[in-house]
Every structure is written in structure tokens, then in C-alpha cells.
Amino acid sequence: MGMTMTQKILAAHAGLDSVVPGQLIKAKLDMVLGNDITSPVAIKEFDKVGLNSVFDINKIAIVPDHFTPNKDIKSAEQVKICREFSKRMGIVNFFEVGQMGVEHALLPEKGLVVPGDVIIGADSHTCTYGALGAFSTGIGSTDMAAGMATGEAWFKVPEAIKFILKGKPRKWVGGKDVILHIIGMIGVDGALYKSMEFIGDGAHALSMDDRFTMANMAIEAGAKNGIFEVDEKTKQYVEEHSVRSYTVYKADEDAEYSEVFEIDLAAIKSTVAFPHLPENARTIDNVGDIKIDQVIIGSCTNGRIEDMRIAAEVLKGRKVHADVRCIIIPATQKIWKQAMNEGLFDIFIDAGAAISTPTCGPCLGGHMGILAKGERAVSTTNRNFVGRMGHPESEVYLASPAIAAASAIAGKIAGPDQL
Amino acid sequence: MNAKGKVIKYGNNVDTDVIIPARYLTTSDPAELASHCMEDLDEKFISKVQKGDVMVAGRNFGCGSSREHAPIAIKASGISCVIAETFARIFYRNSINIGLPIIECAEAAQDIKDGDEVEIDFDKGFITNLTSGKTYQGQPFPEFMQKIISADGLINFIKSSL
Numbered sequence: 339m340g341m342t343m344t345q346k347i348l349a350a351h352a353g354l355d356s357v358v359p360g361q362l363i364k365a366k367l368d369m370v371l372g373n374d375i376t377s378p379v380a381i382k383e384f385d386k387v388g389l390n391s392v393f394d395i396n397k398i399a400i401v402p403d404h405f406t407p408n409k410d411i412k413s414a415e416q417v418k419i420c421r422e423f424s425k426r427m428g429i430v431n432f433f434e435v436g437q438m439g440v441e442h443a444l445l446p447e448k449g450l451v452v453p454g455d456v457i458i459g460a461d462s463h464t465c466t467y468g469a470l471g472a473f474s475t476g477i478g479s480t481d482m483a484a485g486m487a488t489g490e491a492w493f494k495v496p497e498a499i500k501f502i503l504k505g506k507p508r509k510w511v512g513g514k515d516v517i518l519h520i521i522g523m524i525g526v527d528g529a530l531y532k533s534m535e536f537i538g539d540g541a542h543a544l545s546m547d548d549r550f551t552m553a554n555m556a557i558e559a560g561a562k563n564g565i566f567e568v569d570e571k572t573k574q575y576v577e578e579h580s581v582r583s584y585t586v587y588k589a590d591e592d593a594e595y596s597e598v599f600e601i602d603l604a605a606i607k608s609t610v611a612f613p614h615l616p617e618n619a620r621t622i623d624n625v626g627d628i629k630i631d632q633v634i635i636g637s638c639t640n641g642r643i644e645d646m647r648i649a650a651e652v653l654k655g656r657k658v659h660a661d662v663r664c665i666i667i668p669a670t671q672k673i674w675k676q677a678m679n680e681g682l683f684d685i686f687i688d689a690g691a692a693i694s695t696p697t698c699g700p701c702l703g704g705h706m707g708i709l710a711k712g713e714r715a716v717s718t719t720n721r722n723f724v725g726r727m728g729h730p731e732s733e734v735y736l737a738s739p740a741i742a743a744a745s746a747i748a749g750k751i752a753g754p755d756q757l
Numbered sequence: 758m759n760a761k762g763k764v765i766k767y768g769n770n771v772d773t774d775v776i777i778p779a780r781y782l783t784t785s786d787p788a789e790l791a792s793h794c795m796e797d798l799d800e801k802f803i804s805k806v807q808k809g810d811v812m813v814a815g816r817n818f819g820c821g822s823s824r825e826h827a828p829i830a831i832k833a834s835g836i837s838c839v840i841a842e843t844f845a846r847i848f849y850r851n852s853i854n855i856g857l858p859i860i861e862c863a864e865a866a867q868d869i870k871d872g873d874e875v876e877i878d879f880d881k882g883f884i885t886n887l888t889s890g891k892t893y894q895g896q897p898f899p900e901f902m903q904k905i906i907s908a909d910g911l912i913n914f915i916k917s918s919l
Contacts, residue, residue: 362901379785379825383912387919405783412783462823462847478825478851480911487915492901526770527817531846560817562846615770702779702822723774723821725797730778 340590371459439670449580503540513548522619641669659749819848
């Protein structure tokens with residue numbers, strides 16, 4: 339039987355010629371990641387093993403990005419645990435404020451993850467690196483601890499769902515709309531325990547930033563990982579960002595899939611996920627009249643340079659609505675500098691938006707834009723669960739940077755064409 | 758190993774943000790996490806949960822964030838076992854890794870009602886509803902996972918194999 343991309347990567351890292359869905363394997367890890375929330379728990383568990391060193395000081399990344407710059411004393415203590423552990427172990431890829439960025443934008447940018455890798459991260463959105471043709475999945479703190487100790491992790495080989503993407507998205511429609519459309523179609527557990535494999539000329543037409551956005555939200559369909567086929571765009575991205583060598587895996591012609599979907603990208607409209615699940619997808623022409631209080635443009639889902647450019651294109655020469663706070667958070671220092679040098683900050687500030695240093699902050703209701711009771715936000719982040727951005731009676735509407743920026747101006751959920 | 762207790766029941770897609778909201782993730786102390794467990798979904802959970810109680814839920818339990826604080830909070834609240842139709846995969850891994858007993862059984866999860874008294878035999882994967890008298894066969898763990906569970910979590914399992 340043929341293998342999917344994911345199955346081939348897992349087989350190679352388990353030292354096996356082939357694997358089948360359901361098989362339990364132990365795979366070698368190319369990268370183990372943690373953040374300021376999950377790493378302290380992992381460090382506590384790691385210390386219980388009683389080792390004086392980690393498996394490889396170059397293959398661990400600790401990125402304090404969630405509650406940083408430290409929002410209070412307790413978060414400062416958590417980051418201190420990460421910092422001291424990284425120093426004690428000699429971990430090369432610890433990123434202090436100043437170098438730090440939102441982890442899933444930072445690792446590809448730093449060239450730490452490349453096609454064919456097996457990556458685990460104590461953060462559910464670790465699936466982002468599937469955009470590069472890697473097997474990348476979220477795990478918890480104890481798995482991170484075990485990974486740091488042994489350089490290995492156990493996996494159940496997943497089945498896969500194939501998404502054949504065709505055509506090109508229309509103006510103002512991007513990766514976010516495509517993935518919200520897919521989650522709306524299959525549901526928040528539609529890909530539970532499975533891989534989502536994205537192929538086809540439509541996938542190749544998408545930019546790397548769009549692919550990162552889509553792979554990032556595979557977890558919101560319950561998937562173990564999301565993965566794109568490597569093409570010239572992937573190779574160019576990796577060669578621009580990394581010095582590491584890499585391996586390209588392509589699915590076999592006779593690979594088996596539990597389901598196959600064909601999606602015409604040209605038919606997808608701008609899509610918004612209503613509270614309180616990412617599967618509550620509605621097209622922009624069906625949103626009704628929803629007044630909003632806040633807009634967030636940023637996060638591991640949509641805080642990259644293309645997202646900043648789209649937001650600027652919409653905000654240029656316009657003013658944020660008087661009843662809306664618009665907060666823009668470029669995901670890394672590099673993106674920040676690039677946005678600044680391209681003059682995007684002038685556009686944002688002239689429009690009345692606030693620009694923040696990189697942080698996950700508001701996405702998970704940490705800091706830098708918390709909602710009060712009854713408030714509503716349009717956000718380019720990835721989750722709209724109850725209480726996700728603040729008060730349990732607040733609401734989050736997930737959307738693309740184009741919709742978020744247009745909504746900031748309109749004071750209600752709107753697309754750029756409605757301005 | 759057995760567990761016996763009164764059922765506290767929830768619906769589908771109980772996410773880790775409601776199990777333990779991110780605003781409390783500045784600590785990893787189990788007792789402190791437990792004091793806020795489920796509060797955005799059910800404010801009364803913490804005052805009503807008794808040691809040994811069983812949590813029963815629908816599909817995709819524990820979806821969302823990878824925070825291990827979620828199973829830690831449930832375990833520290835006194836819950837002896839979670840029965841669900843299905844579990845989100847990171848939550849499933851985390852529960853095994855930290856030693857929170859969980860069982861996947863769609864029929865039991867649908868049938869069992871809030872307030873029922875249930876008993877679980879983990880070795881056999883049997884669930885008995887003492888209130889209705891009905892029994893169910895839960896999904897047994899693969900042998901590999903049983904080894905992790907009997908070693909009392911992944912870290913002890915690794916220590917013993919180093």
C-alpha cells in the first residue's frame with residue numbers, strides 16, 4: 339500500500355521502510371518546542387528524569403511569547419524558569435524579548451524547521467510548519483519533557499484526508515478564508531487524529547504566508563497535522579531562511595485517504611467564524627449587522643508580512659471607527675521592521691490603530707487587548723471559544739486581515755468592498 | 758484499578774479554554790488550577806465536585822490548546838475518570854502522560870445522565886451505570902499505552918527505560 343506524505347516522513351524518522359495507519363511508532367525528533375506557559379511544566383517534569391543535559395542543544399526551541407513582555411509577576415516568574423533552564427542546559431534557541439516573536443512565525447523565519455522534519459511543540463498550533471512539508475504536531479508539556487530528554491516521541495500513524503485545491507482565490511480572499519471554509523465544512527472534529535494533506539494547483543498558487551495560515555488551523559478541525567506538498571515556492575522560502583539541508587516527501591500515487599475533497603478556491607468567499615467554535619463559518623454576505631468593539635490583527639495565524647500589507651491596503655487613507663479599538667501585532671521583530679520600513683506603520687497610525695511589540699497576548703486572553711463583558715472582537719487569530727479573549731460573556735469573530743481591517747473602519751463586521 | 762462516583766455531565770466540544778481559562782495559566786500548581794476548573798462553562802463545578810466523581814461528555818472533549826494544565830486541573834479537582842464519546846488528540850495524550858484515567862465510549866457517554874452513579878473497571882474497560890444497571894465496554898488502551906499508565910505516567914516510564 340502506498341503512503342501519504344505524513345506516513346513517509348514518520349516511517350523515515352522511525353527507521354522503517356513503511357508504516358500503516360494505526361501503527362504505534364517511536365520517531366526521532368528534529369525540533370522540540372515550548373513556550374512560557376508550557377515549558378515551565380515541561381522543565382519540572384524533565385528535572386524528575388534526573389538528566390544533566392538535553393538530547394541536543396540545537397534541536398530545542400524555547401520561545402516566551404504568550405504572556406510576554408511579562409504581563410505580571412507570575413508570568414515573569416514563569417519566563418525566569420524558562421530562561422534559567424535554557425542557560426543551565428545551553429539551549430541555543432532561547433529567544434529573549436527583543437529577539438522573541440510569536441513562535442510559529444519565528445521558527446520558520448529563523449530557518450529552524452525545514453521540509454521533511456519531525457517537529458513536536460508544546461503548543462497546539464505547532465502544526466503550522468506543515469506548510470513547509472514537515473510533519474509537525476502539538477503535544478503537551480510531559481511529551482516536551484520526554485522529547486528534550488530522549489530526542490524521540492511516540493506516535494500513532496494517522497490516516498489522512500486529501501484536499502485537492504484548484505484555481506486561485508479572488509481579491510481579498512486568502513488562506514484564512516479557505517481554512518475557515520474547510521473547518522465549516524468538516525467541523526471542529528472533522529479531521530480528529532488525522533492528517534490534512536493539501537495538494538493541487540490551487541495549493542501551489544497560494545503564497546507561503548497563506549499556507550502557514552492554513553496549516554496553523556488544522557488543529558481547529560481536530561487534525562494531528564496539516565501538510566502541504568513542497569514546491570518551488572517552498573524551496574525558495576527555505577533557501578532564503580535556512581542553512582539546513584532538507585528532504586522532500588511526496589505522497590505515493592496509490593496512497594489511501596479516508597476522504598478526498600476537491601475545493602475550487604475561486605468559489606470561496608470571505609469567511610467569518612462566529613462564536614463560539616471555528617466551525618461556525620459564514621460568508622461575508624451572510625453576517626448580518628454585528629457591531630464590534632475591538633479588532634486584533636496578528637497572531638501565529640495572521641501576523642505575517644502579507645497580513646500587514648493587506649491590513650494596510652484596507653486602512654490606507656481611512657479612519658478606524660470611533661467605537662473600535664484596532665490593535666495590530668506584527669508577529670516577529672523581522673516582520674515589525676519590514677512593516678515599518680515599508681511605511682505600513684504610518685498608515686496604521688494615521689488610521690488610528692495601535693501597534694504592539696510581538697506577543698500572543700490577546701489571542702488567548704492574556705493581555706494587550708482583553709474584552710469586557712458583552713464586548714465583541716473581530717480577530718485574525720484562531721480560536722473563538724467561550725472566554726477566549728477575556729470575559730466569558732464576550733465574543734470573538736475569526737476572520738482574515740482584510741475583513742478585520744474593514745470591520746475596524748465600519749464599526750461592524752464588513753468586507754473591504756462594503757466600505 | 759477501579760473508580761466509582763457520581764456523574765457530572767457536559768456536552769460536545771468542551772475545550773481546554775473552558776476547562777482552565779488562560780488567565781490562570783501563570784501557575785502550574787495543581788490545587789490552584791483546580792480551584793478555577795470549568796469555571797467559564799459551569800461556575801458551580803468546583804463547589805459541587807466530590808472526590809471520585811466521574812466527568813462524562815460528548816464528542817471532541819478537550820479540544821483546543823495543548824495546555825497540560827487542563828487534565829492537571831481536572832485530576833486535582835477530584836475527578837476520578839473522564840468518559841467521552843471522543844477525545845481531542847492532544848488532551849488524550851496529555852491525560853495518559855499525567856495519569857488522568859480517561860475512557861472513550863460513545864454509548865456510555867450518550868446514555869449516562871448527570872447525577873447517575875457509575876463504576877469503572879479500568880483493567881477490563883468496563884463501565885457500569887449503577888443507577889440504571891446498564892453496562893458498557895469502553896475502548897481498551899493499546900499495550901504500549903498500558904505500559905505508560907502502569908508506570909504512572911510517561912516520565913516514570915522513560916526513567917525506567919533509561
